[in-house]
Amino acid sequence: MNEAIKITNLKKSYDKTIALKGIDISIKDGAFFGLLGPNGAGKTTTINILTGLVNKDSGETKVFNKDTEKDFRFTRSQIGISAQEFSQDWFFSLEKLLYFQAGYFGIRKKDAESKVNELFDRLGLNEKRSSRLRQLSGGMKRRFQIAKALVHDPKIIILDEPTAGVDVELRHELWRYFKELHNAGKTILLTTHYIEEAEKLCDSVSIINNGEVIAKGSPKELMKSEGKEGLTINLSKSSSKVKNALKDFTYTQEDTRIHFTLKNPEKSLPEIIKKIVDSGSHIASIETSKSSLEDVFLSLTGKGINE
Numbered sequence: 629m630n631e632a633i634k635i636t637n638l639k640k641s642y643d644k645t646i647a648l649k650g651i652d653i654s655i656k657d658g659a660f661f662g663l664l665g666p667n668g669a670g671k672t673t674t675i676n677i678l679t680g681l682v683n684k685d686s687g688e689t690k691v692f693n694k695d696t697e698k699d700f701r702f703t704r705s706q707i708g709i710s711a712q713e714f715s716q717d718w719f720f721s722l723e724k725l726l727y728f729q730a731g732y733f734g735i736r737k738k739d740a741e742s743k744v745n746e747l748f749d750r751l752g753l754n755e756k757r758s759s760r761l762r763q764l765s766g767g768m769k770r771r772f773q774i775a776k777a778l779v780h781d782p783k784i785i786i787l788d789e790p791t792a793g794v795d796v797e798l799r800h801e802l803w804r805y806f807k808e809l810h811n812a813g814k815t816i817l818l819t820t821h822y823i824e825e826a827e828k829l830c831d832s833v834s835i836i837n838n839g840e841v842i843a844k845g846s847p848k849e850l851m852k853s854e855g856k857e858g859l860t861i862n863l864s865k866s867s868s869k870v871k872n873a874l875k876d877f878t879y880t881q882e883d884t885r886i887h888f889t890l891k892n893p894e895k896s897l898p899e900i901i902k903k904i905v906d907s908g909s910h911i912a913s914i915e916t917s918k919s920s921l922e923d924v925f926l927s928l929t930g931k932g933i934n935e
């Protein structure tokens with residue numbers, strides 16, 4: 629397997645805080661990977677170590693098989709990062725800032741031109757080319773942040789909370805763009821407060837909590853292995869016979885509504901229906917509900933992502 633990013637037993641402490649307790653993360657070339665965790669879990673520390681902003685205590689971080697410390701220039705050039713915080717470059721036009729960013733990676737103005745034009749176009753910022761950052765709305769700043777990450781055409785794109793604070797319309801527009809980048813073969817590492825965003829976009833995720841990876845897999849796999857299915861059966865009229873019929877199951881009942889939480893619905897659902905029907909009771913309707921990735925996240929970390 630060709631790995632874009634490989635993190636092995638990565639540890640980091642700041643004074644008394646242990647931020648990373650030895651995490652392992654492997655991201656395939658071309659993956660759309662989500663790093664999820666509540667505030668303080670260690671996401672930013674991980675990204676900052678990958679991009680050389682923070683020094684690790686121990687462990688290994690590799691980008692396309694090269695060490696991010698020993699081969700910093702190469703590994704950093706493979707990554708474009710859209711950081712959570714907006715940059716504070718208030719004095720230059722957006723166009724100048726994009727060319728500076730390309731220059732930082734050794735790309736001359738004339739070689740960056742077509743990419744700069746493409747990004748201004750694609751991100752709807754053409755009319756703002758000569759504006760300053762402070763003159764932009766929050767959503768435009770966010771789009772510019774993404775343009776800056778992409779100007780040197782990196783193979784890996786790190787999106788740190790890329791839709792924080794943007795309205796629903798722009799969020800959907802950005803999601804479409806991220807999918808487009810993914811389809812074009814980019815490897816994407818996304819951290820997000822919106823679990824729904826990870827569920828929609830990512831093909832694999834790791835959930836970290838208190839500096840440890842506590843679950844990993846595709847959103848589907850996590851929902852299957854960690855999730856539960858809710859089943860509510862509504863009877864046509866209340867019946868005393870169901871109690872005996874369902875004696876082997878755990879459920880709650882309110883008059884004609886019987887509610888189950890199932891770990892293995894494929895197996896237990898037909899059994900439950902059969903027992904009820906065999907008892908001579910009539911089923912009026914059946915409702916089911918599935919755990920979302922957010923439910924899985926909440927049950928694993930014991931807290932909401934904003935806490």
Ligand code: ADP
Pocket residue numbers: 642643645646647665666667668669670671672673674
């Ligand atoms: P996340 O990005 O998941 O919110 P962080 O990586 O920012 O998490 O933080 C992980 C832990 O490390 C937190 O407890 C945080 O307070 C601590 N931390 C992060 N940066 C610093 C720093 N520069 N100095 C001291 N503690 C820090």
